[in-house]
Amino acid sequence: MIGRPDVTVIGGGLAGCEAAWQLAERGLAVALVDMKPARMSPAHQTPLLCELVCSNSLRSDDPEVGAGLLKRELREVGSLVMACADQHRVPAGSALAVERFGFGRAVTTRLALHRNIRLERRVIDRLPDGPTIVASGPLTGGQLADTIRGMLGGERLYFYDAIAPIVAAESIDMEHAFRASRWARDTATDHSGPPAETASYSSDGEPAGDYINCPLAKEQYYRFVAEIRSARKMAAHPFEELRFFEGCLPIEVMVERGDDVLRHGPMRPIGLTDPRTGTRPFAVVQLRPENRYRSAYNLVGFQTRLAYPEQRRIFAMIPALSGGEFLRYGSVHRNTYIDSPALLGPEFELKQRSDIRFAGLVTGVEGYIESCAIGLLAGLFLAARLRGTACPPPPPTTAMGGLYNHITAPRPPSQSFSPTNINWGLLPGLGRKVRKRERKRLLSRRAAGDFAAWLASVAREAA
Ligand SMILES: Cc1cc2nc3c(=O)[nH]c(=O)nc-3n(C[C@H](O)[C@H](O)[C@H](O)COP(=O)(O)OP(=O)(O)OC[C@H]3O[C@@H](n4cnc5c(N)ncnc54)[C@H](O)[C@@H]3O)c2cc1C
Structure with a gap:
């Protein structure tokens, strides 16, 4: 049982669970706080962590598809969510679909039993002192959304996405x-x-x-x-x-x-x-x-x-x-997300208050595995920071790097920020015209090499 935590993670969804795991695995004491089951969002229905609120599919597992490439990277970097998803996969062709309760139970159990994690079930309305990762998702509950809005200024927190194709x-x-x-x-x-x-x-x-x-x-x-x-x-x-x-x-x-x-x-x-x-x-x-x-x-x-x-x-x-x-x-739906490129620094920390970091859907990504990926990166960045080492961002040619750039790269004022799922458009092209199938094969191969090099540099920095 941990005493005073090094980090508080708010939200035990796809992002919060992954962030907490990465921190705990690197020796940091984590309080992982989720409001369930005391308070349930309109979409969440079980007390389990990492609840898939809608589809039980984590989409394609083919590394020549954006979602599949992201999964390959998540596995390589040691994602808890991917490990539990693989353990509870159900037949779904080239997609990775899971038996949702087995999956949720597996994630919950592994986090609850981790010696560096304290699982707390309560609603957070105000931001705690000390290093904190806010991963409260699209349906951020209690007064937390108001607290965040008050801190950021009214115009920087959005409650709907209106997305163009x-x-x-x-x-x-x-x-x-x-x-x-x-x-x-x-x-x-x-x-x-x-x-x-x-x-x-x-x-x-x-x-x-x-x-x-x-x-x-x-x-x-x-x-x-x-x-x-x-x-x-x-x-x-x-x-x-x-x-x-x-x-x-x-x-x-x-x-x-x-x-x-x-x-x-x-x-x-x-x-x-x-x-x-x-x-x-x-x-x-x-x-x-x-x-x-x-x-x-x-x-x-x-x-x-x-x-x-x-x-x-x-x-x-x-x-x-x-x-x-x-x-x-295109889509239009209920969401809660912040204007990340304007508000966040390179480690997803608030520019105005660097002890507060954001992760998951609330940063302006879409989808289960995208939220998990940003949670994972948030965990790596904060662990490195607290241990006095460094964690470089993933290269832009990788799926994680594409998502990373989407939420951190500055945008011209004429370009609004809207959430995205992983897609090839987030990665630099090949610089020459290539047929679609071949292009995806080459992009995927390039990403594999660059990701391996990044992983090696992360390991070097952490040593
Ligand atoms: C209705 C709906 C359907 C969706 N369907 C899909 C889909 O089919 N496929 C897909 O890929 N994506 C889907 N999404 C997007 C999905 O929410 C995200 O992909 C993913 O769950 C977001 O991960 P997250 O960790 O950011 O947030 P979540 O997974 O939502 O986790 C946030 C956690 O924070 C907790 N929390 C919130 N506020 C507080 C508070 N104040 N104090 C303490 N705890 C708090 C919540 O209880 C929750 O457990 C859907 C979203 C919605 C709203």
Whole structure:
């Protein structure tokens, strides 16, 4: 039984359990505090730690898929969550699905029996003194959310994500698209705020710009709108009483307001001239780089609750995206997350109060294993800090490094921060055009080498 803990971890979910384990394994005394079963969030139902609140699938286990690559890395670095998941896996093709109660019991037991961990079941409303990792998840309970909001300032904690889809750069058909920035300040399309670019033209007269514009002719536009209207939408969870901001309405809500609303909103063509026709298109879907590698682009202002297969089908009606490879689909749901790139330092510590660190979904990642990965990194970073050693961040070419950069790399003010799951768009491309299957194989191989080198450097630093 430990005395005064070196670290308090708030939240025994995917992130908190992994962080606590990594700290404890490195000899630090941890108080792991979860409010269950005294207080249950609207989605949690059992007293077990590491509860999978919805699907029992941790997604693909194929290392040539982003989620599979992340799992491979988690296993290599000694993840408790992955060890228990592997132990309780159920048949699910190339995915890793688990028997959820066996999995939850295994994680709970191993943490409860660890000699460096004290498991506490209580609600935390205020942040404790001393090194703390906040991993309270998308449904942060009690007054903790208010405490965090008060500390960060009101605008830095979000309660919903409104996510636009992301498409792989290589899959955009540039025969049906053109590059240009809008001549006027952008306003209503994107809740992230106005990008202030003006039109620019390269010396050879070709329009240049940060955006890729995908034009639609009149008939194409109205067919597109009609399909969105009749498409299947994702149902909200009972506790998700969604309230939308006028500045970031989902596209299907805009369509309900009239056939031309999209054309005057995110699809407005004003300030754009198609260099191939010399005219202004009838409507335009604008794509903005999602990362500095320009390997992925988001559909600006296209936050949506359309079902994923419907997104795939309907967005393929945009001529430039007829072969679009979607790295992430749009969504709108209840969440609690902070503006990590603005608020957190390189070890997920609050810039304004470095004894407080964040991990898991609350940092702006999506998904079970992504939350686990950020918990694991938070544990490694803090353990190194408290032991007076160093833990370098994972390289950007790895799945963990891609997630790490997503939540720590500074963003220009025009780019809003929204949660992401692991996808190839978070990693730098290969710098040359390669067929999709081969590209994934090469990216996965590159990641394997770089991850092994990183693990070796972590071990060296810790020695
Ligand atoms: C309804 C819903 C469905 C989802 N479905 C999926 C899915 O199918 N697949 C997927 O990959 N991801 C899904 N997610 C996302 C999922 O929540 C995360 O992937 C993952 O559980 C987040 O991990 P976490 O550790 O950050 O938070 P959580 O796993 O939610 O853990 C947070 C823990 O903190 C505790 N806690 C909260 N507040 C306090 C407090 N004040 N004091 C003490 N303890 C506290 C909670 O009891 C909880 O145990 C879903 C999310 C929601 C809300």
